Ligand code: GDP
């Protein structure tokens with residue numbers, strides 16, 4: 453991995469998968485210049501969803517949120533790039549799609565907060581924890597992308 457590279461956990465939630473938005477969302481990260489290092493389609497159990505969202509367990513929507521995340525296939529991914537944790541959140545847009553800017557994934561493709569189609573880690577610590585929760589180390593693929601020298605201007 454080049455210096456200053458980061459990895460973040462991105463997931464397309466069951467609504468995004470069911471609505472046929474996988475390729476649209478993946479292509480936004482791909483075209484930006486980030487590198488896909490892990491991807492799998494999984495139906496998380498309710499208990500797994502509760503682990504993923506453990507920070508929110510006091511919130512009134514926690515139960516419904518975990519029911520929803522475990523209701524169908526989720527596309528779990530790890531994306532790598534310089535600044536990908538913070539900028540990935542920018543690409544995703546505000547939590548409530550009614551407040552997300554147009555041009556963002558939620559701004560362009562979702563309407564309500566309970567069905568906002570995508571998850572992205574909110575900081576370096578969460579990214580580390582979420583990647584470890586969803587993927588085994590051997591599922592993360594390290595490789596050199598031929599585009600890297602054009603994206604970063606280094607060899
Ligand atoms: P995120 O990091 O932008 O996804 O937002 P949070 O970590 O604050 O919340 C996690 C997820 O919980 C969001 O993506 C929403 O799907 C859901 N959520 C957050 N706030 C609300 C709310 O007020 N009502 C409902 N129904 N769901 C919410």
Ligand code: MG
Pocket residue numbers: 572574
């Ligand atoms: Mg969050």
